[in-house]
Amino acid sequence: MHDVTPHRVVITGMGAVSSIGIGTSSFLAGLRAGTSAVRRISAFDTTGFDYAMGCEIVDFAPEGWIRNSSPQNLGRASQFSVAAARMAVEDAGFTPEELQALRCLTAVGTTDGESRDLDQLVETELRLGPEAMEPVVAERVPAGRLSAAVAHEFGLSNVEAVTLPTACAAGNYAIGYGYDAIRAGDVDFALCGGADALCRKTFTGFYRIGTIAPERCQPFDRNRKGILTGEGSGILVLESLESALARGARIYAEVLGFGLNCDAHHPVAPNEDSVAKCMQLALDDAGIAPGDVDFISAHGTGTKANDVTEASAVRRVFGADTAPPTISIKSMIGHSMGAASALASIGCVLAITEGFIPPTINHVETDPECGLDCVPNHAVEARPRVVQNNGLAFGGNNAVVIYGKYEEARP
Numbered sequence: 001m002h003d004v005t006p007h008r009v010v011i012t013g014m015g016a017v018s019s020i021g022i023g024t025s026s027f028l029a030g031l032r033a034g035t036s037a038v039r040r041i042s043a044f045d046t047t048g049f050d051y052a053m054g055c056e057i058v059d060f061a062p063e064g065w066i067r068n069s070s071p072q073n074l075g076r077a078s079q080f081s082v083a084a085a086r087m088a089v090e091d092a093g094f095t096p097e098e099l100q101a102l103r104c105l106t107a108v109g110t111t112d113g114e115s116r117d118l119d120q121l122v123e124t125e126l127r128l129g130p131e132a133m134e135p136v137v138a139e140r141v142p143a144g145r146l147s148a149a150v151a152h153e154f155g156l157s158n159v160e161a162v163t164l165p166t167a168c169a170a171g172n173y174a175i176g177y178g179y180d181a182i183r184a185g186d187v188d189f190a191l192c193g194g195a196d197a198l199c200r201k202t203f204t205g206f207y208r209i210g211t212i213a214p215e216r217c218q219p220f221d222r223n224r225k226g227i228l229t230g231e232g233s234g235i236l237v238l239e240s241l242e243s244a245l246a247r248g249a250r251i252y253a254e255v256l257g258f259g260l261n262c263d264a265h266h267p268v269a270p271n272e273d274s275v276a277k278c279m280q281l282a283l284d285d286a287g288i289a290p291g292d293v294d295f296i297s298a299h300g301t302g303t304k305a306n307d308v309t310e311a312s313a314v315r316r317v318f319g320a321d322t323a324p325p326t327i328s329i330k331s332m333i334g335h336s337m338g339a340a341s342a343l344a345s346i347g348c349v350l351a352i353t354e355g356f357i358p359p360t361i362n363h364v365e366t367d368p369e370c371g372l373d374c375v376p377n378h379a380v381e382a383r384p385r386v387v388q389n390n391g392l393a394f395g396g397n398n399a400v401v402i403y404g405k406y407e408e409a410r411p
Helices: 024-033 076-092 096-100 115-128 135-139 146-152 168-185 199-209 239-246 272-286 306-316 337-354
Strands: 009-018 104-109 157-166 189-196 232-240 253-262 295-297 384-393 396-402
Touching: 009 024, 009 168, 009 239, 009 337, 024 253, 076 115, 076 146, 076 189, 076 232, 104 146, 104 168, 104 337, 115 135, 115 199, 146 157, 146 384, 157 168, 157 189, 168 189, 168 337, 168 396, 189 337, 199 253, 199 396, 232 239, 232 337, 253 272, 253 337, 272 306, 272 384, 272 396, 295 337, 306 384, 337 384, 337 396
Parallel strands: 104 157, 104 189, 295 384
Antiparallel strands: 009 232, 009 253, 189 232, 253 396, 384 396
16 A cells, blocks of 8 residues: 655765765765876776776775675676665665665666676687686676675565666666655665766767767866766665654655656667656656756757757757856766766765765867856855756666755745
């Protein structure tokens, strides 16, 4: 039986594994400072590429976070998701015993799953034959482990564990999935977000279609040259407002609503009509007007096609002269694929709680075709109350989530 009245859904814990900081406080410091994580990729052999810069995490120690599984039995993306979930659960003040008694959801979005391990297995098979492939690596490959490993880490049994493969919008899809489950009363809490690890397959794919930048990611800049691949995980704890108040939890922010659509217009080219419609769906679901949004965390990849299309959709929905500041944290952490909109969601919540708007770094001159205030190069102090987070993926998979400052009485 569903509850008749939808529950308000709040965020009470967050965990971030990012290339500009591991842990929410380090991630926050990186966002405020406009830190760049760009370095030459070391995750795989880049011989033969004219350039191979990326946003790699170089100081991640999984054993510091993973306590009930062997890190060696998890692929890198699963290690990221479990570590971020551990941070989020501890941040929310839940004990494992409390979680085990509740109805749970773990929802993790991803683009690549454990493609890094697949890269290794295929290389081994080609060079040495299938008999040389390591069984432990093969066991790490199923993408479902990104969410199942989180459930296993906390000993959850009354749990739905789902991995959502909607590419670069997958983090927002997972958060929307969790939001719906809490709102409907189907579960008591949700651990949701996204995770991905750098892999040769995805870097090479983007490189071959000409969308990898040689040195830096410059969203909305006139001379932008493309994306830089990144990695990491962002996990949020969602629960009902009643639950959070009953246990005296700190409430970071409220999830006000979300929108999803898929236009299937083109494998890689974004569709302005569909992006604009998805943003409007999210605003309608949240029950707010465009003028209520204080800034937009854009998908903002730094490619020619994405930035013009997304900016045009923003101007259509919000007005050419009244569009709010529209920033891209991919300028700092690169494109972390399935983790991108989850880490950006944490950035949105931190902006609300800490009183600032993160910058779009590497900015020289705004492309007049984009025509937005991208908060160039330096964070600005502000008091955002409502923030929109865009996730736009290949195949026309769009997901937009709206976050708001928690207020006892919602208008």
